[in-house]
Amino acid sequence: MTGAGVVQNAGDSGNVVSGAPVAPLVVEHVAKSYEVGGLMVPVIGDLSLTLREGEIVSIVGPSGCGKTTLLNTLCGLLTPDSGRIRWHGREVSGQPQNVGYMLQKDLLLPWRTALGNAMLGLEIRGVASGEAEDRGRAMLDQLGLHGFADHYPSTLSGGMRQRVALARTLVHEPDVLLLDEPFAALDFQSKLLIESDTAALVRQSRRSLLLITHDIEEAVSLADRVIVLSKRPTRIKASYDIELGAERTDMIGLRQSQEFSQYVRRIWADLDVVLQ
Template sequence: MDAPLIARGVGKSYSADDGESNEVVGDISFSLGAGEIVSLVGPSGCGKTTLLNLLSGLTQPTRGAVLWHGQPLRDVPKGIGYMLQKDMLMQWRTALANVTLGLELSGMPRAEREKAAHSMLRKVGLGPYFDYYPSALSGGMRQRVALARTLITDPEVILLDEPFAALDFQTKVVLQSDMAKLVRSEGRSVLLITHDVEEAVSLSDRVIVLTNRPSRIKEIHEIQLDCDRNDMMAARDAPGFTALVRQIWSQLDARMGMR
């Protein structure tokens, strides 16, 4: 399997005010394969978001290297999309105008970018709401707009930093299912940070468990459930799901919590 994104011995340290080195990410090596969904779970403060920033090219590692199609990653490439927990929508722009923002900045003509945005909003189930402002949308709908904004630039790899954490369970499960169906049908790769172990197991092809800071990989779980992998409730009902969740929880330090 081709791996567009590879972490090879990646580590990150920061200098503290007293001159001491503060090591956040210890030594991380793994690959994100084409069309694969992978989740990262670990104790609070273990450096998950720092690792995601390294893998996106937003920051550079102190040690090791991040490879994008075999070449060292020096900046954020066009093929990577990044979606945060907060939707970061511009309140003065409609759903359509929020989705077209990246295309607008790239210089695409208005008619062309709006046609693409209408198509993407239909894909995420928001076709009729193109002219709504964020204040008129629910939390789940706003996250769908944010997802459409991420997908419209046609990223090969999508990095997700707890994008469903603030949603109620029903909305979360529906959005997870819709996202999984959409990204798998288009062969995109997804790397997800989550504090929700059930979310990680139901959504992912692999779950990577990290240690406390400085983070290292404790174990990688291959998730093989006999069900429709785009149906999050079917995944939760599948044989072996609960055992996997319990096993991963047992590898986390419950006293430290999750972020």
């Protein structure tokens, strides 16, 4: 493939071929509506997608199209009205195992240190304190926070707080990450640095990542595939397989490639049509 990549049909779910490893996440014809004033308002239309092992997929779409509702439905916080969601080949009742969910707000506990926040989930799960501390420190170090384990959130920058939140998510070693605009509030430099760290950790460990973002450049630089959603009731409008010449954790190098600019322009054109 050359240029700005292959655009798949809007309804393409990317199903895994027979004999291939089972995809961590398969979504088939999912729909979701809310009741507002006695009327049912459709948010998610007939939506299908697949997240493969070791794959990073970015989802972009117009504001209010239902991206967060989609993530909440995938991770079991909401129940779909119809359709099927399979994790590792099985339908799961409630929240799936080995899935990390990170929001735009870091939601750190102000009375706990960076290390205390990073190891909180391990403590709740009953992991021994010594092991939880070791794993928490190691993850903070991996994310560039060596020497900041004893600092409280109020003393950390926005980028550092998001790194702590990411450490809290990754320390459980989830197979799949669901990230909802996690870097939106960061300055450009902090965003590039934490994007690079996230990409490196995910790709090295062969995890799968589904990222919701409004930032098209972020979507293209991080992802193996970018899915464009329509306005409500949201469906998949287009899907781009991303192939860039630079190292996939080099956020500056990726953004300087000719292919990068072509992807951004084509995805922006898709969104511009959606917004009209």
